[in-house]
Amino acid sequence: MKTKIKKYRNNFIHNIIKEDLKKNKYLLLHTRFPPEPNGYLHIGHAKSICLNFELANLYNGYCNLRFDDTNPLKENIKYINSIKNDIKWLGYKWNKKIYYTSEYFEQLYKYAKELIKKDLAYVDQLTKEQIREYRGTLVTSGKNSPYRNRNIEENLKLFKEMKKGYFNEGEACLRAKIDMSSPYIIMRDPVLYRIICTKHHQTKDQWCIYPMYDFAHCISDSIEGITHSFCTLEFQDNKRLYNWILENTSVLNRPKQYEFARLNLKYSILSKRKIKTLIEKKIVNSWDDPRIQTISGLRRKGYTASSIRKFCEKIGVTKQNNLIEFSMLEYCIRNELNEKAIRTMAVLEPIKLYLYNIDDKYEEIFTVPNHPKKPELGTHEIIFTNTIYIEKEDFKEEYEKDYKRLKLGEEIRLRYSYIIKAEKIEKDKNGNITQIICFCDLNTLGKKSINKKKPAVIHWISIKNSFSSEFRLYEKLFNTHNPEQEKNFLSFLNPNSMIIKNGFIEKKISEKIQKKINKMKTKNINLFFQFERVGYFCIDLIDSKKNKLIFNRTVSLRDTWNKKKEKNN
Known part of the structure; x- marks a missing residue:
């Protein structure tokens, strides 16, 4: 897929690439996306994916997918598979094969020995806690390890013994010999290798020493011929170490690292x-x-996938951290679904309504559009009978002046159908309404009411045309706009982040879904609906079965969350 998104032409990274290509007309842009396989990708990764792949597409270059698999304690093959699926689903194709940092373990080991031979690395036997203590703080310098002045031969011997498994985890590590008084903590003899006695998903039991990210990352970039290495701002100081390693080893290529602001999204946690x-x-x-x-x-x-790509386009690429409105993400999907979602009716909290002046055997079929502005999306049939379901919230027993839906003594129009008037209600012994009794004016199909006041319109489903379904209504998981910054982020959970309703959809729509559900699950293809006056929904392909359809609300028809927050504040 070669999408040409204009937004990627108008950021500082694009300007850097443009200048580099001017200086070297033979330069072929080569980027990479290097996730750690220790969890699933999130919307923040999508920003990086779009940036790297779009720039490669824009300049007819290449983008590698490389798994930074240097910590077998946290990695899993299921994460690798999910990452590959997500990138494909987003619409991108990586360059040639999939790369793994573990492919370069032998080369990385040789470069580590090269640093030792140059007296630029040493084997340290301080504990993790001691290393942290010796490193100092932002206001105090670090101090040298007592093992820092070992000679080259001894360090080479100890490093080989680390590789052979002569040390237990935590007993030794390899550190760069740089400057313990550097104002940049990253340069205070950073650890390059540590011991991990765990089976690796790619190399199995071949290694028990593993390179740290900062050592492996820049050398992997070099081996693959990456020209521009893009990362987020938290790696800004790490660039010093990135360049130091490249300058002090005999690597052939010298990639350049550039940083951009990571994605921070309101009401969201993006930390794996x-x-x-x-x-x-x-x-x-x-x-x-x-x-x-x-x-x-x-x-x-x-x-x-297109709504996520559109979102990444809209937020752009900058060097300034900011908190993106969640409503912008919702805007992108709402805009798209408004164009493509099939319109149908669903009742999430049903209450029965009986039209007493219509015969029990009466049945009328209406042909209604699947989309009011898209005739090419076709039509479907709905059934009208004397017993229907409406939403519980669409009826009020007590008179309220500003209430615009059905109330006793007032008229309302059923969507695509007739005007009705509520005359009385029936209740059970607990006082709950069991049925609303209404008069139906059969002369009002497609006609205005004889009253001057135009009645409101509500949706409905005939009992004969109803199929029982589950509806999952999602809201933000957190009540605070920036949970990432909260020390105890779990105390800000929204108790109503998922509300389950049991109601009905149109039976004729359900029959079409049931025929396709297995194929949809196999190919991971969904159907999208606008349940009129309720919101945009899709089928939950994980939990749905032929005899039990479950619908997830993707987004409401309007941005109701921010309005609620403003009202509460």
């Missing part, structure tokens, strides 16, 4: 560590829970 906490504490069900902003969670909720 914190998402794992949400899953472990069973606050959300899994990595693809629609309440979290993983790509798979958004997909399950009903977001499309």
